[in-house]
Amino acid sequence: MRETIPMKSHTHPRIASPGACKDASAMLEVRRLSKDFGGLHALRAVDLDVYPGEIVGIIGPNGSGKTTLFNVLSGIHQATAGTIRFAEYADIARLQPYRITRCGIARTFQNQRxxxxxxxxxxxxxxxxxxxxxxxxxxxxxxxxxxxxxxxxxxxxxxxxxxxxxxxxxxxxxxxxxxxxxxxxxxxxxxxxxxxxRLLLLDEPAAGMDPSETRELMGDVQRIRDLNVTIMVIEHDMHLVKGLCSRVIAFDHGEKLTEGSFDEVRNHPTVIEAYLGHRAAATV
Ligand SMILES: Nc1ncnc2c1ncn2[C@@H]1O[C@H](COP(=O)(O)OP(=O)(O)O)[C@@H](O)[C@H]1O
Ligand SMILES: [Mg+2]
Structure with a gap:
């Protein structure tokens, strides 16, 4: 069968400066992305952009849809609704995983494989x-x-x-x-x-690591970004998110709550409520 997706070019420009590069056009544009499992809405009309050279942190309580986002981005799950533009590919939302890999997206798993x-x-x-x-x-x-x-x-x-x-x-x-x-x-x-x-998705890479291993991991991830790989990282370790991520996006109940710098997101009332609410629920 003929491959209808053109192979990616390897000549994209190197981003030298750390952090967001918002002058460039977005590398990833997620629009109204939803994923249902039966009656469960794991992702609800999510909009988000990722720019070349960024390390974007994805945070949120357990069950908030973070891994589902990665599963849809990497083709493991088919989106229920919405579109994902990635680089020159107009919509990768329903492609098979191997085709998404060829487009230039790779991921690691929360549980090792x-x-x-x-x-x-x-x-x-x-x-x-x-x-x-x-x-x-x-x-x-x-x-x-x-x-x-x-x-x-x-x-x-x-x-x-x-x-x-x-x-x-x-x-x-x-x-x-x-x-x-x-x-x-x-x-x-x-x-x-x-x-x-071109885009690497890391799902809780520091889980199970001690503080010195986590510090080393932060250096590793920075080095990888400097090799011109844009990164999205799901992580609960707030020290890592603060130290590594130029921008943070917070999820709860499958929705994007807010996004911004680490401090903006951490101090956002809905984020505090989401975490406190879950913690309170967990202690009941
Ligand atoms: N394959 C699946 N089948 C049914 N429900 C799922 C599946 N994957 C995830 N879910 C549900 O979707 C919600 C979001 O899960 P997930 O994306 O793994 O959350 P997070 O990574 O933020 O902890 C949860 O309620 C979870 O139980
Ligand atoms: Mg998860």
Whole structure:
């Protein structure tokens, strides 16, 4: 079947300055996006924009629709209504996940989904499959024609592992299963980057990390953004959100409550109410 989505160009300009780049046109325009599960409205007519070079924080109580937003953005769930313009693609709201990957969006999951029995290197190579010509099996088997591609792919995989200093690269031949928890989370990000995304969606990347691991993660995410990858990050760790995000969007009950700087959002009455309300409900 003919691929109707043009492949993305890799020549988008590098954004040097940190933070929002609102002079540029939005990279992502979500309009009236809704997702229902039966009678449950997980997303309700959400409008949001993301600009190139931003690190946008997505916050909100559990069950407020944050992961559902990522699931729709990455094609895992089909939107019930609404549109998603991404870069030159007019509407990706109902595309299959592999096609969205080709458009340049990658994500990590709240719960890890690594290939446990495969090595660290193989996990990253597997992430490259949507971008390789030969496909995974010929590359893994080293079939003629796929060999040259394997060498180039391994080189790129090692570059991506190298983004995490000495955490992953020296462990390239270790099984994913044998890694520490924090290294497994890092590997998930490396694997997502293997698809060469322009937009990376991180779902609670600091969950389960201690404060020093979280600090290191913040440096890693900043480094990734400096490589010209725009980032949306769902996170409950407010220290991370404050330190990392140029803009924050708050959700509750599937709706966008407000957006702005960390301080603006944190002090917004509806956000305080949403968190206090949930906390009060949890203590009842
Ligand atoms: N696959 C699904 N089937 C049915 N309900 C779902 C599904 N995924 C999420 N939900 C519901 O949608 C709401 C939002 O969930 P979610 O997006 O995971 O919230 P968050 O990530 O903000 O904690 C919740 O009420 C959740 O139970
Ligand atoms: Mg979630």
């Amino acid at each position: 690594l290939f446990n029995q495969m090595t660290v290197l193989e996990n990253v190579l597997a992430g490259m499959v949507p971008r390789t010509f030969a496909g995974l099996v010929p590359i893994m088997l080293g079939l003629p024609g796929a060999r040259r591609e394997r060498v180039a792919a391994e080189q790129r995989a090692m570059e991506l592992l190298g983004l995490f200093g000495t955490r992953l690269a020296p462990r390239r031949e270790r099984r994913a299963l044998s890694l520490s928890y924090a290294n497994r989370r890092r590997l998930e990000i490396a694997r997502a980057l293997a698809t060469e995304p």
